[in-house]
Amino acid sequence: MDARFDAAVIGAGAAGMMAAAVAAQRGLRVVLVDHAQRLAEKIRISGGGRCNFTNLGTSPAQFLSRNPDFCRSALRAYGPADFLDLLRAHRVSWHEKHRGQLFCDDSSESVIEVLRRECAAGGVQWRMPCTVRGVGRETGGFRLDTEAGPIRAARLVLATGGMAIPQLGATDFSLRIARQFGLRIVEPRPALVPLTFDADHWKPYAALAGVSLEVRLTHEAAAPEGGGKRSRRPARAEFLEDLLFTHRGLSGPGILQISSHWRPGDPIRIDLAPGGDMAEALVAAKSGGRQTVAAALAQAWPRRLAEAWLAAAGPADGAARDEDLANLGGQRLADVADRRLRALGERIHRWTLWPTGTAGYKKAEVMSGGVDTGELDQRSLEARRCPGLHVIGEAVDVTGWLGGYNFQWAWSSGVACGRALAVD
Template sequence: MSKQYDVAVIGAGAAGMMCAAVAGQRGKSVVLLDHATRLAEKIRISGGGRCNFTNINAGPQNFLSENPHFCKSALSRYTPQDFLGLIRKHHIAWHEKHRGQLFCDDSSEQIIQLLRAECIAGDVSWRMPCKIASLRKEGERFVIATDGGDVVARNVVVATGGLSIPKIGATDLGYRIAKQFDLQIVEPRPGLVPLTFDGPSWQPFTPLAGISLEVDVSTGTGKGKGAKRGYFREDLLFTHRGLSGPAILQISSYWTPGTPIMLDLLPEMDVAEELIAAKTTHKKQLGNILAQWMPSRLADGLLVANGFAPDARLPDMADAKLRKLGDAINRWAIVPTGTEGYKKAEVTLGGVDTRELSQQSMMANKVPGLYFIGETVDVTGWLGGYNFQWAWASGYAAGSNVE
């Protein structure tokens, strides 16, 4: 006869371990299952190996969802300060980078060990590696068929993450479980991902790989069904296939295929007005003027892309042409042809529709005892520690409420 647990948590990542620890420390019997051989690989590689474990400014405004109010409850009940309490309890040194991003001074391994220690304090049982063949509900209990035998539990928490970074074991198991129990899914797609470009109009920019600069980036109008208006000031990076860097990763979550993104490459100045004003005092080539404000290779690429001769002189330029160039720099509208996909995406947008879940407990409204947390759910944070905060908050919500 299989031992019956109060709670089986599928997925030993950030959300799963948080949930297991909280439930276990409430006195629930908890078993944690994961198919990986190495614990919490996504935590390990995050933040360049130092884990951007939260953002001190995290709030509902930093998250995307088809149901944007859903995340408010969990985020208000488990805040960045709450997780900092755990960090201090475990004597982990940390520092703040720009825009409220908090990182370990040493290694992301410290966050994994923190979560492991909290699970041990809750007397959590581990099944790892453990491949799951099926999940079924029998009356008031669930039976999870695994390669190590059946696991029986009164409650199941699905914390299997999304589809991003398949090389470390991402799967669609969470979505399959949701569909099995007739729960709606918001179509998953890569989020926080580099954008790709091709075609003749992009050719002048292909030699610019490696160039980086701070830009304003925006997309969407906020009008129409599903339209999401996004705006960020962050660093942009030219790559061999398109654009990346924090600015592009951020805006990718708001971008709709077939629509443009808008870039301001010099957000602190009106380029057209500066050039027109400089005509009377400068005899220089146009490229040399631009190279005072941006990397010279980028200046040359922009001139070629906009039909200017590389040796064009500023005094010879009509004001109308300079305004056209200014628009190309301050209001550059370009349409990505795609993204780098899940292999380069930091998160997965979409997931289990939050309208199927209780915002208080994360339990499926029509399947008592079945919970979904973390990245499996249609709640996606910005770049910069927000997705970890959702993992902690949603894990805490489920762990605090599961019976």
């Protein structure tokens, strides 16, 4: 027997549950369909199990998109303060960790429970786990062919998120269905993801795996994206965050941030001693006795980094003036010419690297790209060329920085869509 609904939401994650709850509490008959065994896995594992569910500093400036203004309306209509009101109503407590990032005091399960209760309050019906085999248009709405039988709905919401962490059941479902209905897609790619290097190039640094320090990372786009005027990728991005060396390359919050801007062929620049002038500090330290260059650097860095980086920096980077940097580590500071110390300082502040790739969707926190915002109304998230079809959350070409912004986009786009479903 066919089941008929006002709205079917595919994807019971952050955005889908929010949209379903908001629409159902406004009186709509809503069904939420998800193929997973467990509810909202990405909320569960997020923020180290404590879910960094928003950021107090949220504004459109922390989102990447072909149209950076697209998220403005949804964020204004439902921002961090609104989500905090919801948590308060459910007696969930939180704390601020770092630069406006808010985490649950208890566990991310409490956020899942809030959304589950909000869905229950509206009488949302569930089909889970349930595979959707296909979606079609028919008079009066959409027909879903599911393993639990056909579902008919006047409106359809695509909320299956991005492709990051396929091992948790992430798929490109929303993008496939959007394409089926003629919507343009901005090429998806892994984002908030570690960067990798050619194994030979990285060999001298591989021993540094596990070393972490605060750095300033800069990315300048080597070429405009997508050719010409439609490109909205910021020409320059800069982050002061921690960097982590790994066996295959670089990770840590700073690299994850930069990775969303990086494209193959682009260099990244790392200031390994932000906030100081290493060249002048090294020259000034010459008078300070018998210490080696490595020992001097070890005052600012972990010793392991000072030794291995100095050993690798000359030959491995392939940049100019290698002869100035070769074999410096063991030399006494006082014996090294000022010119060579200044060259070293310059390299420390402007270490330029050309990553060869990313660690891919298996290690990414999000997918960037997705359904082109030009296809959607920014207030309702409804497709202009396919009335009744909405796309929300990570499946849309709106990608937040690290720090709670992606969940805020999920909540904001979910609420905008849920309200619009109930108005129409």
